[in-house]
Amino acid sequence: MTGFVCPRCGNSSPRYIGYKNGEPYCRRCISFRGTTVEYKPGSPKKVFLNLGYPLSDKQKALSDSVLDNFKNGIDTLVYAVTGSGKTEISYGVIAYAMSQGYNVGFALPRTDVVIELYFRLKDAFPNNRIVAVYGGHNKTLTGDCIILTTHQLYRYPGYFDLLVLDEIDAFPFKGDATLMAFFKKSIRGHYVMMSATPSKEVVDQFKKPGHAMLTLRTRFHRHPIPVPKLIKAPFFLQYFVLLSKLGKFLREKKPVFIFVPTVDLTQSVFAFISKKYPRGNYVSSKREGRQKIIADFKNGKYAYLVTTAVLERGVTVAKLQVIVFRADDEIYDAAALIQIAGRAGRKASDPTGEVLFIASKESEGIKRAQKEISFCNTFL
Ligand SMILES: [Zn+2]
Incomplete structure (x- = not known):
């Protein structure tokens, strides 16, 4: 009964151990099935590294x-x-x-x-x-x-x-x-x-x-990471704060990401702001064709995107400004907020960018994200 350790995933918790014909099996990793690869030593090969630009x-x-x-x-x-x-x-x-x-x-x-x-x-x-x-x-x-x-x-x-x-x-x-x-x-x-x-x-x-x-602790272009600014507003006013801040960025001709905590909010926030600023779109893990929308945004077809955490990593856009709507939502821990803030000012040609948190209160995540980013900037 006891002592079974799954040879694949190391699980030993009885909670995830089932029995078939009296033999124990692991239920924790059962969904991972497919061809596996056996170790074979390789032989030395020629490698040419093409970096494009030198490392700092x-x-x-x-x-x-x-x-x-x-x-x-x-x-x-x-x-x-x-x-x-x-x-x-x-x-x-x-x-x-x-x-x-x-x-x-x-x-x-x-x-x-x-x-x-x-x-x-x-x-x-x-x-x-x-x-x-x-x-x-x-x-x-x-x-x-x-x-x-x-x-x-x-x-x-x-x-x-x-x-x-x-x-x-x-x-x-x-x-x-x-x-x-x-x-x-x-x-x-x-x-x-x-x-x-x-x-x-x-x-x-x-x-x-x-x-x-x-x-x-410093970016390759040696400019500070934008420290997020918190704008506190009561829940019912947050949509209007968002509209006004977005309007300011758009007048300055700067592209904007608006992060929202849920998939549902991508649609409803977009429905609200697109009445005034139609040149935008929204993306989430559930949105069909999002790669095309993101590519169109990079090419300047859209002035802003409303997005979930799906754009938290990996996307670099020149002059990007970032707004996090309901930044005090519990989905946003400090690590997530730091990643999101990291979207702004990534290009050496344009290392500045604003990051705004719109929230009804200063959460622990917000506080820690601001502190950590300020701390990193002291190493410049
Ligand atoms: Zn297992």
Whole structure:
């Protein structure tokens, strides 16, 4: 009855253990089924890294440290603010590992970001076989470097000599014990974790022997991150505050993201403001054709987008201004608000941008987000 530990996900909790013909089986990871890949040592290969532009001195120093750690068998946490160019920091160790013929993977929680990174890595390593693996796209499972969602890690038990894991604080990876177990099980060698907002548990873990934490608190363009301004307004007035702030940005010809806490609110907020400002649109995970809407926004067809957290990461738009509507909603913890604020001022050509929180009260998340961003800016 007891003592059963799932060989796939490490679960030992009786709550998730079922019995079939008297044999125990794990119910926690039962939805993860499909072809798996067996470890095979590879052979050294030629790698050409095409960065497009040079790393900053800080990025270079960090990139070198990550590589040294890997060579010395140390797992690394890269704690870097959003917009610091932390993805590029991992290219050096990826190049080295590929050249040695190691099995290399780069895992991220969300499919959209996997696809985006796939194209970036293809540009960076034009002579190597970069493969993307995510739900519905898993015919090819091997290559020189595999970019995959954390949901696909179960296919690679004991496989990766080097595994980079980015956005560890993002849904659905954050707090998911099964995905964390698959991550751990898929590592044969060593890993690099990257985060803009790691939890205290993660930071503590990297203080242990065999681990190291590297920090990058400034953006690659060396300008401060906009500190969010809180505008307090009673619930019923918040729509009008939103309208007035949006109007100001639009008159200045600046594109705007309006973040709202729920999918339903994307529609109702858009319905309200589009009466006055029709040149906008809304997106959420439920919105059909959202990639096209986002592309149209980048091309200037729309002046603003109302969005859920779906645009919290990975999108860079010049001159972008950010409004978070109902920023005191409990869905927004400090980590989420920091990510959202990080959308503004990302371009070196236009490093400024305003971030406004509209809320009826100052939540703990708001307070912590403002504090953390101000703190990072003191390192400039
Ligand atoms: Zn299991």
